[in-house]
Structure formats: structure tokens, C-alpha cells
Amino acid sequence: MTLELSHFSAAVLFSVFASVVFGITQRNDPTEQIRYGLYCFVMFAGGVFLAGWVMWLLRH
Amino acid sequence: MANSTKSAPAEAQKPTATPASPRMAVIAPALGWLIPGAGHLIQKRWIRGLLLMISISTMFILGLLMQGRVYLPNGGDILDILGFVGDVGAGGFYIVTRMQGWGHGAIAHATADYGTKYLIVAGLLNFISVADAYHIAIGKKP
Numbered sequence: 001m002t003l004e005l006s007h008f009s010a011a012v013l014f015s016v017f018a019s020v021v022f023g024i025t026q027r028n029d030p031t032e033q034i035r036y037g038l039y040c041f042v043m044f045a046g047g048v049f050l051a052g053w054v055m056w057l058l059r060h
Numbered sequence: 061m062a063n064s065t066k067s068a069p070a071e072a073q074k075p076t077a078t079p080a081s082p083r084m085a086v087i088a089p090a091l092g093w094l095i096p097g098a099g100h101l102i103q104k105r106w107i108r109g110l111l112l113m114i115s116i117s118t119m120f121i122l123g124l125l126m127q128g129r130v131y132l133p134n135g136g137d138i139l140d141i142l143g144f145v146g147d148v149g150a151g152g153f154y155i156v157t158r159m160q161g162w163g164h165g166a167i168a169h170a171t172a173d174y175g176t177k178y179l180i181v182a183g184l185l186n187f188i189s190v191a192d193a194y195h196i197a198i199g200k201k202p
Contacts, residue, residue, distance in 0.1 A: 002168070003125035010174040013122065014181070017115040021185040024108050025192040028202055 008048070015044035085197040092193040093151040096120075096186045099193025112189045120153045120182040128175025130154070130163025143176075149183025149190075 005013070023037025084103065092099020097113025100106075124130075131143035148154050157163055163179070195201040 001125060002127060003122060004169050005122075005126065005171055005174065007171060007174075010126075010171055010178075014119075014174075014178065017119045018181065018185065020111055020115040021188060024111060025188045 011048045012045060015041050015048070019044060085194060088193040088197045089190045092190045093149070093186065095152050096150070096182075096189060099190060100196065103193065103196050105196065116150070116182050116186050116189065117153070119178050119185070120150050123175045123178030123182060124157065124162055126175030126178065127168060127172040128163060128177070128179045130157050130179060132158075143180055146180035146183045149185075149187045150179070151186060154183065 019037045019041035022040045023033045023035075027033045027036045088099040088102055090099075091102055095113070096116035097109040097111075100109030100112060129143075131140060131147045133144055134140050192201065
């Protein structure tokens with residue numbers, strides 16, 4: 001069985017899993033863990049969008 | 061004077077970590093390395109353990125399904141050595157993968173390199189998870 005994800009879906013899945021682990025391990029309080037996890041996800045996903053637009057600008 | 065009377069209740073309300081037995085400080089990280097999230101589960105951090113287990117395991121399995129490359133022990137290129145260090149962090153998953161001979165297929169599509177990165181990062185995230193389990197065991201984290 002082979003899985004072929006698009007670049008975007010692979011990056012989003014990567015962001016979700018990494019954010020969950022970062023949130024749990026880098027903060028102590030459950031509320032802070034959720035907030036930090038969400039913050040990491042937004043940073044990861046935002047970085048993907050930003051990098052995508054930068055590459056688009058370089059290409060055009 | 062007023063400060064000291066105000067700060068005492070605030071200190072009492074702080075969440076405190078409970079130190080476990082010294083044996084747990086060895087068992088939890090070792091088990092956490094072998095089975096991602098198990099270091100937390102054995103210390104009754106059920107939700108955290110399950111979330112770590114699901115995240116790291118899914119990431120590793122997706123990496124394999126995406127035809128990611130599994131690094132073998134090597135003394136060559138520095139990136140290959142670092143790739144091996146990352147992969148081996150996944151513990152039991154890495155051992156099973158090596159035993160089954162998975163992760164050595166020819167790369168057939170463009171995003172297969174993501175698979176390799178998924179495998180490495182799953183191992184690295186498990187290292188963080190192991191360190192967290194250790195901190196819980198020694199009472200540094202609640």
C-alpha cells in the first residue's frame with residue numbers, strides 16, 4: 001500500500017502531529033498546552049502559506 | 061508585610077508535581093522510547109499519553125506508507141548519520157521496521173521525500189516525549 005499525499009496535505013498533517021507533541025511537552029497547564037499547540041499549528045501552517053507565496057513571487 | 065500575606069495563598073494554589081519513585085525515572089523513559097506515549101501512560105497521564113502515542117505512531121506509519129527511506133546505522137555522510145539518529149528515536153517502530161525490511165523501496169513519486177522526513181521527525185518528537193516522561197517521573201513537571 002502506497003500513500004500519495006499532496007504537498008499541502010503532507011505539510012498540514014505534519015503541522016498537526018508536531019503541534020500536538022510540542023503543546024503537550026512544552027507546557028505544564030492543560031489550557032496552556034492547548035494554546036501553545038494551536039499557536040504552533042498556526043505558525044507551521046502560516047509558514048507553509050508564506051513560503052508558498054514567496055516561491056510564487058520568485059517564479060513570476 | 062502585606063506582600064507576604066498575599067503571596068502565601070498564591071503559592072499554595074500553584075500546581076505541584078509529585079515525584080515518583082527513582083525506578084520510574086528509568087522505566088518511564090525506556091518504555092516511552094520503545095512505545096511512543098507509554099512513558100506517560102504508565103504514569104497515569106492518560107490523555108497526554110494517548111495523544112502522543114497517536115501523533116507519533118501515525119506520523120511514523122504515514123512516513124512508511126509514503127515510501128519514506130529508513131536509515132541504517134552508518135558512518136558515512138553526516139546527514140545519513142543524523143537521519144539514523146532521528147529514525148532510531150521511534151524505538152519499537154524502528155526495530156519492527158528494520159526486522160520487516162521496510163523502508164527500502166525505490167522512490168516512485170515526488171512526495172516520497174516527505175515520508176523520509178515524517179520518519180525522522182516522528183523519532184525526534186519521540187525523543188522530546190521521552191524527556192517529558194522523565195521530567196514527570198522526577199517530579200519536575202505535573
